[in-house]
Amino acid sequence: MTGFMAIVVRDLRIALRQLSDSLMVIVFFVIAAALFPFGVGPEPNQLARMAPGVLWVTALLAAMLSFDRLFQADYEDGTLELLAVAPQPLWLTALAKICAHWLITGVPLLVASPVIAIMLNLEPSGLGVLMATMAVGTAIVSLVGALGAALALGSRRSGVLLSLLILPLLIPVLIFGAGAVEAVLGGFEARQQILLLCGLLLACLVLCPWGCAVALRAAVE
Amino acid sequence: MTGFMAIVVRDLRIALRQLSDSLMVIVFFVIAAALFPFGVGPEPNQLARMAPGVLWVTALLAAMLSFDRLFQADYEDGTLELLAVAPQPLWLTALAKICAHWLITGVPLLVASPVIAIMLNLEPSGLGVLMATMAVGTAIVSLVGALGAALALGSRRSGVLLSLLILPLLIPVLIFGAGAVEAVLGGFEARQQILLLCGLLLACLVLCPWGCAVALRAAVE
């Protein structure tokens, strides 16, 4: 388990060398979200209707922005080989890197989302469920995206194609996530969507680290 | 000039060998745009109203995914140093890489946009001006994005940092681009916005390669 923590801590260190770096992530979300009013025009009610979609898109973007570096850096400088021959199951290593990734991109998004939501004047009633679904959803995004990144390693074409086949798997997440918020704003229950999200999360927690491990082995051999 | 072509051809070759960048951009573009109908709910007229904005914003964000690697690879394997000491002005080299980038990511976006426009049932009358503005817009995006990439080269957390640098500079493009389409849909002339976009393009054509050159020199020193 100490190896697990070592990896998480290292990735966090590299990602957030200073406080300013972590603030940067939040500012990035604000900017990305702020783009939509420019594009779509400032009618408040229309913005409010888009808000959930906007939040999820920015979340997806933030995650994807960091994916190609997720394993690539370790792969190129030879660290991945050492991770592969470390006395610790590779899926655990992968899980560690996934956790780190979620802490780096998912959590800042959680912190920023209320701000963005208000900028896009989403009704406060939706905030709670928004945060909840975001927490689960970003975790799923990190898991699935990591699998994609692992498959794309070594820049072999087949790998790239596979990794891209993975990404559409995220669409249901986005739909349920946005749908939950919509539901609450519409005055309905969101239990169903949230349960579905949790189910997805569990499935990914089982499948993705294992898949990553296999892909990573293939990449270093 | 032969050096210029050499760089363009090489970058295209590498991009085609490992399709990652272009496909990544397209996939994100499609996923992100496809998300909004679910988020906003399927009333066609409302979708159509926000279609131009959504198209532009998602295209911008999708482009962000490709800048991280623009100079990074050359920087890490030492090629950038050789480009810097090649008997050819560095701004020309930068321009070459920018052209290649536009061909690799801008053009695919251009091709994909009508499809997505129809998904968001934008009226066909808007397609022409959409393509026109997109063509100019994506070129500006490549120019500005390259500048950001060159500035953030070798920094920590480059992925997020550079979109933090780029996006604010791109807001005018977004406003005019989306504005043009809305104008046409509203039955007005879009000449003004298109002219403004072309003006921006010219300004960027002058400023960005120069900025890239200075930044890249700083990076290899």
Next chain:
Amino acid sequence: MLCIGPPGAIFRRIMATFEGHGLACIRSDRIVFAGLDFSVSPGEALILTGANGSGKSSLLRLMAGLGRPAAGSLLWNGAPVDDDRDAFFRQTHYLGHRDAVKAALTVRENLAFHGALRGSGDGTGLDAALSAVGLDALADMPARMLSAGQTRRLALARVLASPASLWLLDEPTIALDAASVAAVFAAVARHRAAGGMVVASTNVPLALEAPKRLDLAEFRDAGVTPWGDSA
């Protein structure tokens, strides 16, 4: 100057041996080498020689468990390595061509990470290793600012920092200045004296005393494809 973490006791008791029989390696549909046998026992050093592309690194990677041999078997204490890979990994250090150094982390952070990865979190072996390769003064510098040789020395420090009975070193002396090379040889000698084993590939003469030698040139059968057709 250097003490390898907790004194070598751990593996002096095990008295491991490491051997391979009839090993073959295929890379990109090409037989790099075939029918290769080797064996190393405690205190011994095996030096791999051969022209560029003869397969030294490939063999070391097989030994380290990066990839399975296309044919043949690797034995650790007489038992196949695959029976308990983690136990084997715990007993081996692999140093490849690439230094696995993170430019963003300081020298010490780099070393501490790999230590923790192998479950030896204590800083003692760490400082000893740094001073052994003469990096102790630079311990708190970001690795980005290291010169080529300093970076290589950091990679070597990783091997010295935590105990393992088998060292697999791919061209360990590359980019090192004379002083550092001497330091490395000294460390290897101490390791062998403590009952450790070393396999090192090289293109330049290595001044290890009484090494076994293995020339990869003897094991390439260029003409034959993995399908058995002869070109």
Next chain:
Amino acid sequence: MLCIGPPGAIFRRIMATFEGHGLACIRSDRIVFAGLDFSVSPGEALILTGANGSGKSSLLRLMAGLGRPAAGSLLWNGAPVDDDRDAFFRQTHYLGHRDAVKAALTVRENLAFHGALRGSGDGTGLDAALSAVGLDALADMPARMLSAGQTRRLALARVLASPASLWLLDEPTIALDAASVAAVFAAVARHRAAGGMVVASTNVPLALEAPKRLDLAEFRDAGVTPWGDSA
């Protein structure tokens, strides 16, 4: 075995000389070396020695035009290099620690790209260079599949493939096997015979005949900061 593209005529006429006076180098707020003078004239070879981190690569980078010296001046034929950088760049080849090889491209494509970049697009010098470093058989392999030494040889082939009167080589023999090292020395000898100049850094003895030597250790003034405070 090797002919350096179009026969050295181009620069035999120029009879260039390359010298530096009172050079100083600052990296991240620190004086690496200062007050360094050197000069190379046609047919000469200058070997840079010094411990890891003494500044060999830094000096070569200054010579190559990667970064300006913090003090002092570089002269090409007696005129400051900055007067006409492109002319200078056209006459120099720089080989760094990193090989600048694109894994996705084939060996020949890699070479052709750098040739085109320097405006010498013809394939003749290219094939000659490949055979000079013994890579002609692998010319159409993706560079991903090259071994460490083969990659380094590809980097060297880039220097041989297009003519330039000044070669700046940072540890050229790293990762090379004996045969390739000999080939490199032969190429350098031919280059010098044709009136070319060579500056090479190294940590291992280089068998060049009658080289000038420059030991970086002599020029470090540790303990003084760029601000003039002494530590």
Next chain:
Amino acid sequence: MLLHRYANPTRFLKLANAILPWAAGAAAILIGAGLYYSFGKSPPDYQQGETVRIMYVHVPSAWMAMFSYAVVAVASAVGLIWKHPVAHVVAIAAAPVGACFTAICLATGSLWGKPMWGTWWVWDARLTSVLILFFLYLGFIALANAFDDASRGERASAILALVGAVNLPIIKFSVDWWNTLHQPASVTKMGMPSIHTSMLIPLLLMALGFTALFVALVIVRARAELAARRIRALRSARIHRDAAEGVSA
């Protein structure tokens, strides 16, 4: 031995130390007077009521936001063109101060917007361009701190500052080019300002006070930055002396 890159900034420091007390004093007095006038003396607006007093903070900080960026851009240009290290230091020192002024402008603006326009925020040209200005400041600061090697960060951020300068005229003239909720220039109009002197006086007092404050803050920060670099240089010189001895030993 002294090297050009760090043209020893004694001259700058001497000048700075001379100016600092005056700037600080002026800032205190002017801002004090300005606050007294704007909250004590000046009349409430006939239609805006007491909320008009926000103006005395909002407008000067808005001006300073733009002025500071101009300073950053000019200093950056000097640093890039004449390679004068102190110029970069000034730019890096000024950026956070300008960012604060911009933040104040945004905050007071939206505070004022609630009663005036009935909303905290509208996506109109001026407000938006100021928001972009804020992002540019943040980008500049982030970029300047994103490298281990200070000289790398200062050059990169300088380029960004120059490119971003395009935004200044847009802010200034956005109200004229696009029809916005925000009201157009009345003080800074060419010719007679169309604003009553009882409001003009405190406004100008505050503006001058803010300027003095800006100068003082920049000087303090620049001195600190220079000292920090000097210390960093000393430390790394020590480290490497030890390292060299370590190898030779």
